[in-house]
Amino acid sequence: MLTSLDGQTAIVTGASKGIGKGIARVFARHGARVLIVARHLDAAEASAAEIRAAGGEATAFAADVTDLSGMEEAAAAAVERYDSLDILCANAGIFPQVSLEEMTTDDWDHVIGTNLKGTFVSVKACLPALKQSGGGRVVLTSSITGPVTGFPGWAHYAASKAGQLGFLRTACIEIAKYGITMNAVMPGNIYTEGLEDLGEDYLKTMANSIPLKRLGDVEDIGYAALFFASKEAGYITGQTIIVDGGQILPESLEALET
Template identity: 65%
Template sequence: MFTPLSGSSVVVTGGSKGIGRGIAAAFAGAGARVLLAARDEATLAATAAELRAAGGDVTHVAVDVSRPEGCAEMAAVAVDRFGGIDVLCANAGIFPERPLAEMTEADLDQVLGVNVKGTFFAVTACLPALTASGRGRVVLTSSITGPITGFPGWSHYGASKAAQLGFLRTAAIELAPHRITVNAVLPGNVLTEGLAGMGEDYLAGMARSIPLGRLGTVADIGNAALFLATEEAGYITGQTLVVDGGQVLPESLDALT
């Protein structure tokens, strides 16, 4: 039995949909007070309302995490509404497809701005409150794409996800004296709104490549993030947890036949 997280203050960036929504639902279900942060006010409000209807203590703020002022506002709202921040789930990320031969500087800046700068800015903005908590937790949402695997059209995304892990290892050392742990979840193919847009053939093909025979759910990732935020995970820092149903294990599809 894990120590309850009820009453903890949790910030989830990119929390309005997809994996972020799953992470928020996991923490809300565990009794934490959750602040959702993302850019679209309407989607945020709808998600927060749905999670409150399910019994969660959930609020939201519309900010751009790729800008330091957006993250500063997010942290200030969390402290104002909840009295502090115990857990930051730096989940915000985008993955627009763009072949390398067609990629522009603007394409690269957009992905690195949200995925990499957004991680840096979210952590630094929340750092005073996480330090004051005395048991701060930072959980990054990286990916198997970049750190472990690759996929055509996502070179900028893969680079951003690998960059998060470079950040994680040094941040974990710097923040350890403040009793803050920094870890990352690396999802495989998870069934979200974004992935659904890839088409049924793509989804079926990916499921065939996963030893457990199915795509992941947002709850799978939410549960992993929840574990890394527990008191029992307090001696784990600078680490990565792959949550992919075994996707990266086979040498080829022949291994699954």
């Protein structure tokens, strides 16, 4: 069993829904005080309220991860409300699907800005407070799409997620002198609100391509993030873990028919 996060404060960005919400639930369940950060305060408040109703400790803050001053205010709010900031889960991300031929430069900039610049901004804004923790943790939500696999319509998303890992491998060296670790979780197909729009056929096809024959749950990612945030992972930095039910392993669908 991992050491409890009692007394520690975590910021989770993009935590009003999807994977971020799952991470926040898991962290709160294991003792962390969680600051839910999202662009819309009402959605962040609703997520925080669910955690409190389940017995956890959470409050909400509205900020855009592409805005440095806004994220600096979020970091300051975590310290003001809970006396520390120990963990940053840089999770906020978007994945609008558009083909390369139809993709505009604005489409590209929006995804890269949110997913990749947003990661940098979140880390930079939280770094001063994390340094004060004496052993902070940064956990990025990347993806298998980009670093390992590809999918039509997500060229911009794939580039942003691969870029996160490039950022990780240098940034973790720079912050190691403060006792801070930085690692990344790489989800496969996780069932979230965002996948509902892709249709039942897509969901069935994806489940059939996964050796465990199901899409992941948001808390599957939450528990991987929890490990990276734990005391037990204190000597791990600059690393990634794929959480995909074995999705990337088969050479073809035929490999799953044996």
